[in-house]
Amino acid sequence: MSSGVQATDSNADGNAATVTASVVGASGFAGGELCRLLAGHPHFDLQQATSRQYAGKSVGSRHPPLRTSELRFTEPIDLESVDVLFAATPHGVSMEHIEAYADAAGLVVDLSADFRLESAQAYDEWYDGHVAPEYLDAAEYALPEVNRENLPGAELIAVGGCNATATILGLYPLFEGDVLSGDEQIVVDVKVGSSEGGAGGGEASSHAERSGVVRPYAPTGHRHEAEIERWLGTSVAFTCHAVDMVRGASATSHVFPSEAVSAGDLWSAYRSCYDDEPFVRLAAGGTGVYRYPEPKAVAGTNYAEVGFELDPKNGRVVVFAAIDNMVKGSAGQAVHAANVALGFAETAGLEFSGLHPVGAP
Ligand SMILES: NC(=O)c1ccc[n+]([C@@H]2O[C@H](COP(=O)([O-])OP(=O)(O)OC[C@H]3O[C@@H](n4cnc5c(N)ncnc54)[C@H](OP(=O)(O)O)[C@@H]3O)[C@@H](O)[C@H]2O)c1
Structure with missing residues (x-):
């Protein structure tokens, strides 16, 4: 070379x-x-x-x-x-x-x-x-x-x-901030737009078949699991849904930390990773319509929106990340x-x- x-x-x-x-x-x-x-x-x-x-x-x-x-x-x-x-x-x-x-x-x-x-x-x-x-x-x-x-x-x-990018950006601060150790089970569900399939398309991508869908695909064994595992250092249980949008990937991850975690811990983990990042915007609660990451809010941009919510009743943290896949x-x-x-x-x-x-x- x-x-x-x-x-x-x-x-x-x-x-x-x-x-x-x-x-x-x-x-x-x-x-x-x-x-x-x-x-x-x-x-x-x-x-x-x-x-x-x-x-x-x-x-x-x-x-x-x-x-x-x-x-x-x-x-x-x-x-x-x-x-x-x-x-x-x-x-x-x-x-x-x-x-x-x-x-x-x-x-x-x-x-x-x-x-x-x-x-x-x-x-x-x-x-x-x-x-x-x-x-x-x-x-x-x-x-x-x-x-x-x-x-x-x-x-x-x-x-x-694209799906790996959304997933990794959502979960990475939890590993960097020691909220997760790598032993916990993580379940990831990604909703993706039709442009992920490329311009060539095929029967499943035709307008008649694709319009209005919430269609699971690669429910297990998605190839992006490999790169997610490589960069997070742990495996994730990953499923995709094809949904009715053209651009966008929205990753929702469910994690169950083995030790109790507070909203303050989460904010400090996400802020310390992303406060200086030029292309990550945090969206975690607050007020207004766009309180959590949404593909619409980043369409056409190089931004990822990342957010989270604590679910103390279930010992769960739910993590969101939205990007424009293209x-x-x-x-x-x-x-x-x-x-x-x-x-x-x-x-x-x-x-x-x-x-x-x-x-x-
Ligand atoms: N779409 C997304 O959201 C997305 C996200 C992340 C990564 N990617 C990756 O980016 C790549 C392109 O994806 P895409 O969605 O843009 O696909 P696409 O719309 O199907 O475009 C593929 C392009 O490759 C060309 N091509 C196909 N076979 C070729 C060959 N043997 N030699 C030279 N050119 C060839 C095609 O043009 P000609 O046939 O006219 O040469 C076309 O321009 C894929 O590897 C995909 O996994 C895509």
Whole structure:
């Protein structure tokens, strides 16, 4: 792999350093969000967007926010040499093409699950094996709130999964604050929007079948359990429901601490983790309509909302986390990670804070 893109002092100061970028898989949902974010980013110059199906067509023909862009899709076999290559392709594609990606760019940021786990054995257990396990050691997982210190100078970044991101951000302070030891049972239920399935869809994603659903899927054994376990250090019992929204993932976790905990303990655990985080907003009670995290409140943004409530009668803490799966859960998190890796201001290109009121996300 060519050497990583170097961060410089001028980048860290937010000055006008610019790096070139490409997006492989740019016609898809996550790739489209990447193109939108990079087009508005002060330090990225988006030079290439690939699609096999739409090669030759304008990027704006697939993604309305880019209607005025002059960029056209190109075939992924003709990769340009750039500083940063973002890959937003289905599982299995990046591991197959990683050598070409690494030849084309000093930093590869992969949005798929191909480099999120630590070993070939883990891919045998959770996926269908791995064809480039020699790259796993070099890959840095990107959930900047949890491991930003590993990102500067990275050459390969594996962006965390959307459901895993919501789940980890909700539960992480309970481990950091010693509210949980890792021995307790944790039950997680995530409600997800239809865009999680990608633009390709299929019968289950057609409007007639998807509209109005509250449909359990992967009720046990969801693959994101693997990365959640890796970063929380304990297994969780995880279930997803497909619900009637386009964007959003809302994770509700039920935990039963072995020692009594107060609301003050919880506030101090969450504040000490997240008070300085640029993309986490705490929402735990208070007044008004939006007292707890809701996907609507973060749609289109790179923010995660995190909240909790104590249930003393049952010895339970219920934890909520809401994200936009295509921004904080993929494209935004990828740009955030690249900002950290390259020494740009963490919030560069990601400042949008959301809309209110707003329709269904
Ligand atoms: N959607 C989400 O909310 C979300 C959240 C977190 C992570 N992710 C991950 O991000 C990745 C993309 O997801 P998505 O939802 O954006 O999927 P998508 O809408 O189906 O887009 C996939 C893109 O990959 C391209 N592609 C497919 N096979 C390819 C190949 N062999 N070589 C080169 N390009 C190929 C497709 O375009 P062409 O066929 O025209 O080339 C398309 O642009 C997935 O790994 C997914 O797990 C998605």
